[in-house]
Amino acid sequence: MTARPDPNEEIIRLAAACRFDPDRWSLAAWDWGEGDLAAHPGPRQxxxxxxxxxxxxxxxxxxxxxxxxxxxxxxxxxxKSAEMGMLSNWAMSCWADCRIVITANTRPQMQTKTAPEVGLWFRRAVTAHWFDMQAQSIRCRDPKRGDSWRLDFVTWSEHNTEAFAGLHNQGRIILLLFDEASAIADKVWEVAEGALTDEETVIIWVAFGNPTRNGGRFRECFRKFRHRWQTRHIDSRSVEGTNRVYLQSIVDDAGGEDSDVARYRVRGEFPSQSPMQFIAEADVEAARARHLRPEQYGFAPRIIGVDPAWTGADAVEIVLRQGLMVKSLLSLPRNDNDVEVAGLIARLEDDEGADAVFVDAGYGTGIVSAGRTMGRNWRLVWFAGKPVDPGYLNKRAEMWGTVKRWLKDGGALDPDDRTLSADLIGPETVPRLDGKIQLESKADMKARGIPSPNRADALALTFAEPVVKRGPGQAGNLKRLMDERYDPHAGL
Structure with a gap:
């Protein structure tokens, strides 16, 4: 009597052949065109x-x-969820002792959409009987390997990143998938980057998301870190099986192709400005593209802004603005030695021939005090101070309002200074019943994963008060002209 062949043998041979080929696995591991996949001849392009x-x-x-x-x-x-399911099943089926972590922006997103959809693709696959599928994990059925051969669904938390810090699997494979990546905090991205360091290990990290925000680490995959990421924008209307008529109605109702709603809901492009964003990315990009001649700003006073470090993770930022031109002079780690920092500012003031120096009073009182012992006439600026314009809640919001107008009026940014560009588009406004303009605090920005905009705050400080260009042999001086209108070509 001939022994009946083990049905697993053919599947095992297929999995071995597809170890380095998820495309081949995606075609062979599911019954395309049959059952609940009857309407689908194969994976989408x-x-x-x-x-x-x-x-x-x-x-x-x-x-x-x-x-x-x-x-x-x-x-x-x-x-997107279907692709995460297919990729996860390929890695779990074709690699022994595979480790996978899938995270999403919220627990409801994970529990009601991402995890069920990924689990559905496991149940459809030819290897469904290999795995034990639970609400928070999928594991190999071998009881001796369930802890080493597994997929975990983890809701991210910037205060609880152990799941990412412990993601190691040396000599095998690690697959990390982010769903709705725009809303995942920067801290989680940073911890994940630091965890994926095993040698001789296959490490694949795929981040999916609707590009709802033009700040944060998902955005920077396409900008600051694009040299490390392979990026792709996908217009929903170009994908097989989508409702193109409905998608076009979203575009039409939003006001056309260039509307922000059309950009992130249909076109897969980041918005030019999020609903609460104070400074539009389009204005920043336009400023980065401007090239000024010295005669366009050389006549204006030279003003230094200093934003001392807020926490240990922040930097002391010192910038110089002259009319429509701005440049970063120095960025250094937090330094509690006020005398040393004051010495650096004094040297820069002399080297640049600055007409005025403004320092954020929050952490700069000691620096200015040290400067006065050196004979410097620096000015403290209280961000929470009273603004001249009653339409703003405080002095910080008012200065940022002037930066916003300065950008629109021809201000130019160094195209290589990505820190300043990112800082400028970071802060959002806080809705108020009285209608006053209020910017979110640095603490609130950090809570949603956005770095403190220290360099942009330093630029804002250069608009604290009107400044008159000093004459030969004169020390820098301030002149209060609050009753005059802002003139971007004269500094203020």
Whole structure:
């Protein structure tokens, strides 16, 4: 009597053949065109493109163990959760002792959408019987390997990042998937970066999201860190199986292709300005593209702004503005030695021939006191102080309002100074019943994962008071002209 073949043998051979090829696995592991996949002849084209990126990366032994980072910004309804399910099943089926962590922006998102959708693709796969699928994890059924061969659904928390800090799997494979990545705090990204350091390990990190915010680490995958990430924008209307008529109605009702709603809900592009954002990214990008000639700003007073470090993670930022030109003079780690910092500012003041120096009073009182012992006439500026314009809640909001007008009136930014550009688009406004303009605090920005905008605050300080350009042999001086209108070409 001939022994009946083990049905697992064929699946095992397939999994071994697909170890470096998630594209081939995605075609073979599901019954496309049958059952609840009757309307789907195969994975969508963009999903296959991602799978092939991973395949090509793994096919090259020279870069196989270099972490692969992929960021996908898209409109709604393209099948992100399905791709996470297929990728996860490939890694769990084709790699022994695989470790996967999937996180989403909120617990409801994870529990009601991401985890159920990923679990559905596991139940559909030819290897469904290999795994034990629970609400918070998927594990190998082998009781001896359930802890080492597993997928965990983890809700992110910037105050509880142990799940990411402990993500190690040396000599095997790590797959990290972010869902709705725009809303995941910067701290989680940072911890994940530091955790994925195992040698001789396949490390794949894919971040999916609707690009609802033009700040934060997901945004920077496409900008500041684009040299480390393979990025992709996907218009929902270009994807098979989406409701193109409905998607076009979103575009039309929002006011056209260039509206922010159309950009992030349909086109997969980051908004030019989020609803509460104070300074629009479009204004910052326009300022980065401007090139000034010296005669366009050389006649204006030279003003230094100093924003001392707020916490240990922040930097002391010192900038110089002359009319429509601004440049960073110095950025250094927090330094509690006020005399040393004052000495640095004094040197910069002399080197630049500055007409005035403004220092944030919050952490700068000791610095200004030390400066006065050196004969310096620096001015303390209280961010919480009373503004001249009653439309603003405080002095900080008023100064940022002037920065906003300065950008629109022709202010130019160094295109290589990405820190200043990111700082300027970071703060959001706080709704108030009295209608006054209030910027969110640095503490609130950090709570939502946005770095403190120290360099932009230093720029704002250069607009604290009107300044007159000193004549030959004269010390820098201030002149209060609060009754005069702002003139961007004369400093204030």
């Amino acid at each position: 963009w999903q296959r493109d991602i799978n092939r990126q991973i395949r090509d990366h793994l096919a090259d032994p020279a870069r196989r163990f270099t972490p692969l980072r992929i960021a996908v910004a898209s409109g709604h309804g393209i099948g």
